[in-house]
Amino acid sequence: AxxxxxxxxxxxxxxxxxxxxxxxxxxxxxxxxxxxxxxxxxxxxxxxxxxxxxxxxxxxxxxxxxxxxxxxxxxxxxxxxxxxxxxxxxxxxxxxxxxxxxxxxxxxxxxxxxxxxxxxxxxxxxxxxxxxxxxxxxxxxxxxxxxxxxxxxxxxxxxxxxxxxxxxxxxxxxxxxxxxxxxxxxxxxxxxxxxxxLRFSHNSKPLEVLRRKISGYVLLYRSWLHDLNKIMSVNPDKFLNEKKSLSKRLTIMESIEKVVMGDSISSRLHAWRAGVSSKSVPGYYALPLLALVLFPEFTATMASSFHWFLYLRRPERGV
The missing domain is CATH 3.90.550.10 (Spore Coat Polysaccharide Biosynthesis Protein SpsA; Chain A)
Structure with a gap:
């Protein structure tokens, strides 16, 4: 280098x-x-x-x-x-x-x-x-x-x-x-x-890797939203659709973060119920998240291995 x-x-x-x-x-x-x-x-x-x-x-x-x-x-x-x-x-x-x-x-x-x-x-x-x-x-x-x-x-x-x-x-x-x-x-x-x-450690447990990735995207979306609000403070009518879309994604990811960060099945189940009932977690995420609540290690392993859970692991295309 x-x-x-x-x-x-x-x-x-x-x-x-x-x-x-x-x-x-x-x-x-x-x-x-x-x-x-x-x-x-x-x-x-x-x-x-x-x-x-x-x-x-x-x-x-x-x-x-x-x-x-x-x-x-x-x-x-x-x-x-x-x-x-x-x-x-x-x-x-x-x-x-x-x-x-x-x-x-x-x-x-x-x-x-x-x-x-x-x-x-x-x-x-x-x-x-x-x-x-x-x-x-x-x-x-x-x-x-x-x-x-x-x-x-x-x-x-x-x-x-x-x-x-x-x-x-x-x-x-x-x-x-x-x-x-x-x-x-x-x-x-x-x-x-x-x-x-930092992002794709192969030595950590799958659930810990998944938690780190989700938390990373929560921080990313918050950073994006902070910068977006700074521009909109000068021009309020600009990027309205972008803010709506980003805010929705941040809300969903924060709800998912509460599920995966729970220390017990009961705490994860409570977070899952709250997310589904408030509709911050759409229906098509409800079943994968319930699987994460009931079978955390298995679901996290599947997520890391096959990229099917929320696209949290970016595929290295062409490699």
Whole structure:
């Protein structure tokens, strides 16, 4: 990841390589690698004094960066040499605020195993598409800092920054999200990655994994709704349908969260009855939720294995 950042063909940029207080010698390896690139200009090397986590670390780096377009790169991914050049080119051409791509997927050893998304993906989409389909097919590569200037830092409680940032762009500008259907990145997919440990841990019990995913989406929807309300405070008549749809989804997910977070069958059953009677849980969710109340481990295992429960586990298409 560090070598690919230092080997970009686009030169007029500031490169910030930041270590989030790692304990495995990563920062020392970063320093050693950077010494091999003495001609790189405007290089900033830094290390946090404490581990901040993905979102708060990103908040700090946005404040530190001096550029307008912020190109992001994860510590275990590899950028193509012309990644930054293509992103700057599209930023100047389209006027969009957030940019994604369709990476090639590699395993832990760097061997290609497919594409992140099979086939073509939409070149752009709006906030309603995100509400209905969550990330709507975006692998986040870069964003204009305006999404932070207007809305402020990201909520550090949630770890879905790659879905909050595009949603903000869709609120600020029509066609604010631009997707470059090119493999600008090698995306490393393996069980020991940070994303896997946060979202798709294979070591946890199925019910705990399901609880974590549901709680993650509750936090995501709340963050989306907070940003939506900020825009509507200035223009109350804008995004009325989007707010109605998002509020409904948040209410449903909060009701489901009460069911899965219950410590006993009686508490889960009480939450299920309350959700069904208030109609915050639609009829087509009632039976799966009742199964979760009565047979929590079995139902959670089915949910994680076959993706049939509320689409809570995003399928890695094309992998």
């Amino acid at each position: 560090v070598k690919s950042a230092l080997a970009q063909t686009y030169e007029d940029m500031e490169i910030i390589i930041s270590d989030d207080c790692s304990t495995d010698g990563s920062y020392q390896r970063i320093l050693s690698t950077c010494k091999l690139y003495p001609n790189v200009r405007r290089l900033v090397l830094r290390r946090n004094s404490e581990n901040l986590g993905i979102v708060e670390h990103l908040n700090r780096l946005v404040r530190l960066a001096s550029g307008r377009l912020i190109v992001v790169g994860a510590g275990d991914d590899v950028a193509m040499p012309d990644k930054t050049r293509r992103l700057v080119q599209e930023w100047k051409r389209s006027g969009a605020l957030v940019f994604g791509c369709n990476p090639k997927v590699i395993d832990a050893e760097g061997i290609p195993i497919g594409r992140f998304y099979s086939g073509n993906i939409p070149e752009s989409f709006d906030c309603m598409a995100m509400i209905r389909r969550r990330n709507a097919g975006l692998f986040l590569c870069a964003f204009d800092r305006k999404v932070f200037d207007v809305f402020g830092p990201l909520d550090a409680e949630q770890d879905l920054e790659d879905q909050v940032i595009p949603f903000r762009a869709s609120l600020l500008r029509e066609n604010g999200i631009q997707v470059i259907n090119e493999p600008l990145v090698y995306y490393r997919a393996h069980h020991d990655s940070i994303v896997a440990s």
